Amino acid sequence: MSNRNKRITSQQVATKAGVSRTTVSFVLNNVPNANIPESTRVKVLEAAEELGYVPNAAAKMLVSGETRTIGLVISHAEHLAVDAFIPQVLYSLSKHSQEAGYNLLLETVRDVSAPDAYMQLVRGHQIDGLVVVNTRSDDSQLPELVRKNFPVVIIGFPNWTAIADNVHYVATNAIESARLATKHLLDLGHQRIAHVTFSPENYFATQDRHQGYTIALEQAGIGYKKNLVAYGNYSAESGFVAMQTLLARKPSAVFVGNDTVAIGVMAAIQQAGKRIPEDIAIVGYDDIPTAPYLSPPLTTVRVSALEHGQKAIAMLEKLMQGETVLEKAIYCQTPVIIRDSCGAKLHAKK
Amino acid sequence: MSNRNKRITSQQVATKAGVSRTTVSFVLNNVPNANIPESTRVKVLEAAEELGYVPNAAAKMLVSGETRTIGLVISHAEHLAVDAFIPQVLYSLSKHSQEAGYNLLLETVRDVSAPDAYMQLVRGHQIDGLVVVNTRSDDSQLPELVRKNFPVVIIGFPNWTAIADNVHYVATNAIESARLATKHLLDLGHQRIAHVTFSPENYFATQDRHQGYTIALEQAGIGYKKNLVAYGNYSAESGFVAMQTLLARKPSAVFVGNDTVAIGVMAAIQQAGKRIPEDIAIVGYDDIPTAPYLSPPLTTVRVSALEHGQKAIAMLEKLMQGETVLEKAIYCQTPVIIRDSCGAKLHAKK
DNA sequence: GTGAAAGCGCTAACAG
């Protein structure tokens, strides 16, 4: 491992610059009250530059107790591969953590496998903070971490209500936005509105969107029909399958829990020879980048993945610096973006 | 930072177990010839368990010189947010590095920003190896790293031919697969075949696919027409824009450089009132998970992102262990998956 | 079989 040979240490820089390691450390770290004469400063800087010196990260971590890295936990990571929303969050997280001077360590958790794998990272002092996407209801470690004041920010709504007042998170009001999306369909005159979730029943986010759908129905005085609800599982494929079942129940519209699943739903409808939105109207959720280019362009609830990531990092940064963040919950706006799949435009023409 | 308080060190485990730190280290690391009596072993293990001991990663790194983490460099990271292929690679990489016992450190590089940001990671001994996705032609650091025998595996074809015989990579034969995709259209009787690339002209992968397209045309005795080629930029939106221009040139088919861009291309065609594949046939590239659920289902070149990731990690692992890997290039298969957008099924019926 | 001691590269009191 040639990585090993040419270790350039601060000692070498010191020797080359004709000073001690302390001075090198002071100069390179811009220690406030060191008061190093400009001439020495320059000498050190030049020596470091010429040698291509980069401080050994491990040594720095060991002594400082800081790792300057953020752990990113993605549960149900298999969804990363099929869904278009999570990658956007990931991008945003990466961008902003980098800008804040932190590295991002990716920890993916698959289905049943040890949900506490990330605990190793924090126990081993390998990360300074944690961002969690897709909280799992069965994860007992996370609440514990929060209780111990380890810096954690959750993306999405953490429904362990027991400790909800202690955890920091960036989320959307999913119930309300799902209600609005459903109401949009209701306002268009639909009575038989189906719902395809984006993930299994035991996911929090699924429950919230489902609840919003239910409330909208209630408020419109329409009874909830269990057989108009089917469960997806992040992929377009799951939406396709779910919709095939639903087709027999003859809905006139369907509210889909996310856009990727909606792609499958639309395919099922179209392959059954029905038109969107004339025969069946669709509203999705997320507003993934391809949503405007589907046929027809998808009406959907916009959730800004980029905003989620940015806000999460900003919050986590404060937490890692030991600040007390009073505003523990940040909610992002979720406007309904009207395109063609809901039929609102046709409706308007009439 | 409560992370700090309850540091449990090997010393504490040693004390609790009534042995020395050396013994603890031996037991916990399963040192071969330590010959520790079972009774002591158990005592140590129990003490460690009870205390919830996890070795300090930094200290371990410092002394061992190993970080057990892999750096993942994604250039043009903004594409992560819009394209469906890279996330799949990412998922696979994460999965397999985890299985191999490595952490994944994500380093995204945006457009013009310092392309050598990842060099800090290797110079600072923060990673043991590197996986690079989306190699940039203007990246001079990478060849240097390879020359110095730092473990690097590239996903995609690295066209710095100068050092091509020294670098390890997992790729596909893009020229050949693009040729085959185009030929498929040619075999269906198309004469005016357009091409929309998935990224700007100066990207290697773009050039390869473009070249495959050109060769297929040549072999069919059809002249290359520059105005039948337009450039996309990863997103569906860019495909939409590109195709709008191309529409005026009246192609009867188009080969698109990737599926996400193809979504935009299809939208442009359909919004212009033309049918796919009857009026214009489409072949994509990548076979993203939603490809079968587009309308119409997309005929495309299948590139297994999962395979790429898995092979890359396997290769890198050997490299990091100091093994000499003779098979420096691994090529993955890229079959053309026939669905509806190319019109082959219609054709067959005639 | 187990412990003492050295040292990985760095930072930060504390002297000088």
Added chain:
DNA sequence: CTGTTAGCGCTTTCAC
């Protein structure tokens, strides 16, 4: 203002 020194927590010879 700069150098000496003492660890951070761990692994690993080398003695006992």
